[in-house]
Amino acid sequence: MKLCRFESSGSAPCIGLITDSNSVLDLTPAGICEITELLENDDPADTARKLAARQLPKLPLGSVRLLTPVEHQEVWAAGVTYLRSKKARMEESDFSASAYDRVYEAERPEIFFKSLPEKVVSPGDSVGIRADAKWNVPEPELALVINSKGRIAGFTIGNDMSSRDIEGENLLYLPQAKVYDRSCAVGPCITLGTSEAEARNWKISIQINRGGASVFSGETSVGQIKRKFEDLADFLCRSQKFSHGAVLLTGTGVVPPDNFTLASGDVVEIEISGIGTLTNNVVVV
Numbered sequence: 404m405k406l407c408r409f410e411s412s413g414s415a416p417c418i419g420l421i422t423d424s425n426s427v428l429d430l431t432p433a434g435i436c437e438i439t440e441l442l443e444n445d446d447p448a449d450t451a452r453k454l455a456a457r458q459l460p461k462l463p464l465g466s467v468r469l470l471t472p473v474e475h476q477e478v479w480a481a482g483v484t485y486l487r488s489k490k491a492r493m494e495e496s497d498f499s500a501s502a503y504d505r506v507y508e509a510e511r512p513e514i515f516f517k518s519l520p521e522k523v524v525s526p527g528d529s530v531g532i533r534a535d536a537k538w539n540v541p542e543p544e545l546a547l548v549i550n551s552k553g554r555i556a557g558f559t560i561g562n563d564m565s566s567r568d569i570e571g572e573n574l575l576y577l578p579q580a581k582v583y584d585r586s587c588a589v590g591p592c593i594t595l596g597t598s599e600a601e602a603r604n605w606k607i608s609i610q611i612n613r614g615g616a617s618v619f620s621g622e623t624s625v626g627q628i629k630r631k632f633e634d635l636a637d638f639l640c641r642s643q644k645f646s647h648g649a650v651l652l653t654g655t656g657v658v659p660p661d662n663f664t665l666a667s668g669d670v671v672e673i674e675i676s677g678i679g680t681l682t683n684n685v686v687v688v
């Protein structure tokens with residue numbers, strides 16, 4: 404079951420279920436106005452299944468604009484959860500390299516604040532690279548959608564846009580490397596009713612196109628994430644309440660070669676096999 408937010412010919416945001424690759428079921432006539440509320444149910448997938456069985460308007464997927472499923476949730480991100488990310492971070496850093504080694508092995512994960520909900524970029528909109536950075540990359544990440552009780556209610560895709568030169572210069576610059584306008588895209592939908600064991604079989608792939616030609620592609624498997632999803636969610640929610648829930652990006656396992664940097668006009672496509680594809684073009688901010 405795939406839950407989405409969409410607008411259709413300039414309408415207010417509606418909630419829908421993507422029932423097949425071509426159509427979306429409009430849940431508005433069933434009184435569903437927000438995803439956040441639905442995620443609070445004990446079994447959101449079952450609620451979605453019951454809604455799917457009702458006679459509701461079906462729209463062609465191509466006729467709607469999908470919006471980010473993030474409504475009121477803060478977006479946070481875990482880092483150095485894949486061996487590939489640990490190695491890349493250590494290579495780009497100088498005196499702080501050992502911090503990455505240590506956090507990869509430590510019980511407590513690296514978790515950092517990524518975005519306010521209102522700043523999250525929707526599918527099809529532009530993600531940003533900083534005007535004062537020279538080495539910019541997308542980070543394709545599985546995102547946990549967590550409800551106000553701290554329960555993982557579903558999965559979506561996140562792009563943790565990052566400035567590697569700023570991050571590598573000094574660990575204390577991490578917030579500047581990670582948080583700026585258009586630095587976080589989330590979407591295109593939330594997959595419900597999948598267990599962690601099932602999600603671990605999903606593939607994450609990324610394709611970057613420039614002027615119509617591929618300039619980078621890469622792939623990893625969700626199964627390569629070192630930490631259990633429940634542990635990541637637990638650390639995020641320790642001593643901290645999220646009254647609307649939260650979205651937690653789970654880290655990147657795909658890192659382009661060191662001579663690669665994004666350019667304005669690039670198109671970034673991130674696909675996770677059980678979810679869909681998140682596509683954004685790149686602008687300088």
Ligand code: DO4
Binds near residue numbers: 570
């Ligand atoms: O510590 C730097 C951030 C790493 C990160 O964002 C990732 O591994 O995905």
Ligand code: MG
Binds near residue numbers: 480654
């Ligand atoms: Mg990341």
